[in-house]
Amino acid sequence: MTDEADRNAAHKAAMQTLKAEREALMAGKSDETRGLLVVNTGDGKGKSTAAFGTVARALGWGWKVGVVQYIKGKWITGERQFFAKFPDQLTWATMGEGFTWDTQDRARDVAAAEAAWDRSLAMLADPDINLVLLDELNIALRYDYLDIDKVVEGLMARPWDKHVIITGRNAKPQLIEVADLVTEMTLVKHPFDQGLKAQRGIDF
Amino acid sequence: MTDEADRNAAHKAAMQTLKAEREALMAGKSDETRGLLVVNTGDGKGKSTAAFGTVARALGWGWKVGVVQYIKGKWITGERQFFAKFPDQLTWATMGEGFTWDTQDRARDVAAAEAAWDRSLAMLADPDINLVLLDELNIALRYDYLDIDKVVEGLMARPWDKHVIITGRNAKPQLIEVADLVTEMTLVKHPFDQGLKAQRGIDF
Numbered sequence: 227m228t229d230e231a232d233r234n235a236a237h238k239a240a241m242q243t244l245k246a247e248r249e250a251l252m253a254g255k256s257d258e259t260r261g262l263l264v265v266n267t268g269d270g271k272g273k274s275t276a277a278f279g280t281v282a283r284a285l286g287w288g289w290k291v292g293v294v295q296y297i298k299g300k301w302i303t304g305e306r307q308f309f310a311k312f313p314d315q316l317t318w319a320t321m322g323e324g325f326t327w328d329t330q331d332r333a334r335d336v337a338a339a340e341a342a343w344d345r346s347l348a349m350l351a352d353p354d355i356n357l358v359l360l361d362e363l364n365i366a367l368r369y370d371y372l373d374i375d376k377v378v379e380g381l382m383a384r385p386w387d388k389h390v391i392i393t394g395r396n397a398k399p400q401l402i403e404v405a406d407l408v409t410e411m412t413l414v415k416h417p418f419d420q421g422l423k424a425q426r427g428i429d430f
Numbered sequence: 431m432t433d434e435a436d437r438n439a440a441h442k443a444a445m446q447t448l449k450a451e452r453e454a455l456m457a458g459k460s461d462e463t464r465g466l467l468v469v470n471t472g473d474g475k476g477k478s479t480a481a482f483g484t485v486a487r488a489l490g491w492g493w494k495v496g497v498v499q500y501i502k503g504k505w506i507t508g509e510r511q512f513f514a515k516f517p518d519q520l521t522w523a524t525m526g527e528g529f530t531w532d533t534q535d536r537a538r539d540v541a542a543a544e545a546a547w548d549r550s551l552a553m554l555a556d557p558d559i560n561l562v563l564l565d566e567l568n569i570a571l572r573y574d575y576l577d578i579d580k581v582v583e584g585l586m587a588r589p590w591d592k593h594v595i596i597t598g599r600n601a602k603p604q605l606i607e608v609a610d611l612v613t614e615m616t617l618v619k620h621p622f623d624q625g626l627k628a629q630r631g632i633d634f
Contacts, residue, residue, distance in 0.1 A: 262632055270613040272470060272480035279482035279509070284631045286512030305483070308490030356631065389632055408618035409474040415612040427488045427560065428466055428593055 240375065241403065244382045251386045261388040262406040263381060267364060267397035270411035277359050277391045278305050284389075285315050289356040292349035295320040296342050296394075297362035303430045317355070319345050339371035343380070350384040357389040364394025367401070374398050444579065445607065448586045455590045465592040466610040467585060471568060471601035474615035481563050481595045482509050488593075489519050493560040496553035499524040500546050501566035501598075507634045521559070523549050543575035547584070554588040561593040568598025571605070578602050 252260065264280075266273040281291050293309070293316065309316050321342035343366075349358045366372050378400055381390060392401065402408050424430060456464060468484075470477040485495050497513070497520065513520050525546035547570075553562045570576050582604055585594060596605065606612050628634060 259629070262629070264632070265618075266476060267618075268616070271611065272476060272483075272613050272615065275483035275487070276476035276480035276615075277483065278486050279476075279479035279484075280632060282482050282486050282512045283479070283508035283634070286508035286510070287631045289631055304487030304490035306490070308486045402619065405619060407475065407620055409476050410616045410618050411476065411480075412472070412614045412616055413612075414469075414471075414614050415606065415609060425463065425466065427491045427493055428468070428484060430487070 237400075241400075244379060244404070248382045251383075255386050259387050261384065261386060261390070263404060264389070264391045265364075265397050265401060265405045265408045266391065266393045266411065267395055267402075267408065268410035268412050269395055270413040271416075272411045273393040273395070274305075274361050276409070276411075277361060277393050278309075280391060281309065281316070281357070281359060284357045285312055288315070290315050290317075290354050291357045291359065292317045292352065292355045293319065293359045293361060294342050294346045294349065294363075295361045296339065296366045304427055305430075317349065321345060335369070336371045339366040342366070343372055343377065347380055350380065350388055350390070353385065355388070357391070359391045360393070362394040363392045364397045364401070367398050368394070368396045374400050377401075378404055441604075445604075448583060448608070452586045455587075459590050463591050465588065465590060465594070467608060468593070468595045469568075469601050469605060469609045469612045470595065470597045470615065471599055471606075471612065472614035472616050473599055474617040475620075476615045477597040477599070478509075478565050480613070480615075481565060481597050482513075484595060485513065485520070485561070485563060488561045489516055492519070494519050494521075494558050495561045495563065496521045496556065496559045497523065497563045497565060498546050498550045498553065498567075499565045500543065500570045508631055521553065525549060539573070540575045543570040546570070547576055547581065551584055554584065554592055554594070557589065559592070561595070563595045564597070566598040567596045568601050568605070571602050572598070572600045578604050581605075582608055 266276055281293065284291050295318075306318065306320070309318060319342070321338055342363075346358065346360055346363075349355050363372075363377070367374050367377060382404060384390065392405075397408070470480055485497065488495050499522075510522065510524070513522060523546070525542055546567075550562065550564055550567075553559055567576075567581070571578050571581060586608060588594065596609075601612070
């Protein structure tokens, strides 16, 4: 076989193993509360925003929610100020410090992504948390700061009733393959084209 | 001219008038706080959910927000329970009672849509409200429960700094034409295809 065919065969075998393991984990569980793996991707707006809307909805039902922000740095956003009002229901971790385009320091970026992934795994394993949002994880995957196979493995091994939302453009095919719900946000018309800047309250 | 050409010419003239009026309203105002007209459409998920995320963000900045739900009936949703916690910042009006596919009563549907639009106009005119969400307005427009030209006219005449978000599939071309930001949510993969039902906390 060629190298390419080798890789494809190895990937397929690994995926079949992961799927069989997950099916065993789900066996006999109710579809009503089965934990979904949701991916919001595409070049348009609304990927993280829709995820924050789902967080609001989940909090409305009394759920506990964990959020890991992979990219966003320490600047103030409306969503962070808002969700800070729910410390009993919400755990919020902003791990990104601005990535390579700011820092030009790949080793630091990889270390930050690894720390964010460790935090994500802890939330996925936490039995008190119903929903985990991994905001902009796709960006860290796109730049190979994290290994996609390791991430897929961690997601598939999560408890059977844990919901996960992953956002960011350029979702990897391996992630889409194991996701339950994938939505692509497509830009039809954008105010930046008309010379308008990002606006507080609407864009951040 | 043909009837079709007549209609096109009349539409173009009406649009030019509306745009000129709006430009006069905006003259000399800062682009930083210019009120945007945002449309979330498409067959995918996340249209209303992203709008609720924007509502959360706006509340985080201390804004006042008005929400009119055109279609959703009286059933309990996570978002309504959640946002009910902010009576000082948020005015929430659920006007829909389930539309024709439930009621088979077009006159009642039209009356409900008209009442919702009157409520929307009042929110658009309220100087204390920064952001108005017209949830599923596109559905009422699609079934011609409301006249698209009248709605576009009302939107374009709003105060210069008022942000509006309109959701629902099948956004009319006339609406897209005057919008600042249009995003299409496209379904890539959906759990209903795999036999899973809508789930509390994620879907409603």
